[in-house]
Amino acid sequence: MLSRRVPFFRAYSVALDRGKELPLLVTILTISSLSNFVHLAPALAPIYVHALGNHLMMILHGFFRSSASWRVRIALNLKGVRVHHATHHLRRGEHRAADYLAINPQGLVPALVTEDGHVLTQSLAIIEWLEETIPQPPLLPADPLARARVRAFAYVIACDTHPLQNLKVLNDVRSLTGDEAAAQAWARRVNEQGLDWCERALSGGATPFAFGAAPSLADICFVPQLGNARRFKADIARWPRLLEIEANCMALDAFKSAVPENQPDAEPA
Numbered sequence: 505m506l507s508r509r510v511p512f513f514r515a516y517s518v519a520l521d522r523g524k525e526l527p528l529l530v531t532i533l534t535i536s537s538l539s540n541f542v543h544l545a546p547a548l549a550p551i552y553v554h555a556l557g558n559h560l561m562m563i564l565h566g567f568f569r570s571s572a573s574w575r576v577r578i579a580l581n582l583k584g585v586r587v588h589h590a591t592h593h594l595r596r597g598e599h600r601a602a603d604y605l606a607i608n609p610q611g612l613v614p615a616l617v618t619e620d621g622h623v624l625t626q627s628l629a630i631i632e633w634l635e636e637t638i639p640q641p642p643l644l645p646a647d648p649l650a651r652a653r654v655r656a657f658a659y660v661i662a663c664d665t666h667p668l669q670n671l672k673v674l675n676d677v678r679s680l681t682g683d684e685a686a687a688q689a690w691a692r693r694v695n696e697q698g699l700d701w702c703e704r705a706l707s708g709g710a711t712p713f714a715f716g717a718a719p720s721l722a723d724i725c726f727v728p729q730l731g732n733a734r735r736f737k738a739d740i741a742r743w744p745r746l747l748e749i750e751a752n753c754m755a756l757d758a759f760k761s762a763v764p765e766n767q768p769d770a771e772p773a
């Protein structure tokens with residue numbers, strides 16, 4: 505990648521990861537360097553354009569493998585919102601660094617920084633904020649009963665499944681048992697229990713997506729969780745209806761470009 509090879513680009517990407525003030529500084533320095541080194545103008549112009557563009561963009565703090573970040577990436581894509589990605593490597597503990605705790609004191613990803621600097625945390629709160637500020641296409645049905653059903657399905661994943669298998673819980677299981685195999689088995693079982701319920705809730709349905717003809721908050725939540733289930737080597741064949749809906753989701757660019765492998769910080773499997 506350019507940013508790995510060229511020191512200036514590297515400095516620029518680091519600046520982007522720190523927030524909005526540093527990129528502005530870089531922009532100003534770039535403009536002043538243009539007046540001194542006019543011959544560099546064509547090479548520096550893309551940085552200038554990128555930096556200015558970045559000021560008009562929200563920043564999504566996340567991690568490629570984080571399924572809560574993945575939910576927000578899908579919702580942003582469905583709403584047609586482009587963001588700058590600031591990444592924090594969870595295994596290296598970067599989400600517990602002081603500069604990230606200043607953004608989200610809970611030390612979890614995702615966090616979304618709006619164009620005017622407001623910080624939003626908790627994936628479902630972020631998605632509901634997007635829904636309220638950019639209503640089209642809707643991620644929740646209009647009917648209150650139907651909305652409650654979609655939300656209940658999403659909460660099975662976001663409240664009753666994912667929190668039991670996130671990194672800090674698995675680290676606790678590891679330290680309590682001293683046994684990596686036990687931690688992996690725990691994560692697999694939690695995923696199987698949550699997704700078994702999702703399968704039961706949707707089996708017998710014939711719609712392309714979980715709750716109808718278009719993707720909703722329900723699909724946004726269960727698709728990344730299926731990704732976790734695969735990572736923890738769950739027996740995914742037990743969820744034929746979820747797999748069928750997942751295939752329909754993956755036919756959409758919004759879902760395809762949100763997968764961990766397609767993120768700027770992705771690592772080989």
Ligand SMILES: N[C@@H](CCC(=O)N[C@@H](CS)C(=O)NCC(=O)O)C(=O)O
Nearest residue numbers: 570571572612613626627670671672
């Ligand atoms: N309920 C939160 C969960 C956020 C969460 O647990 N994020 C994980 C990544 S998917 C994380 O940051 N884990 C770091 C850790 O457990 O130390 C949400 O939906 O945003």
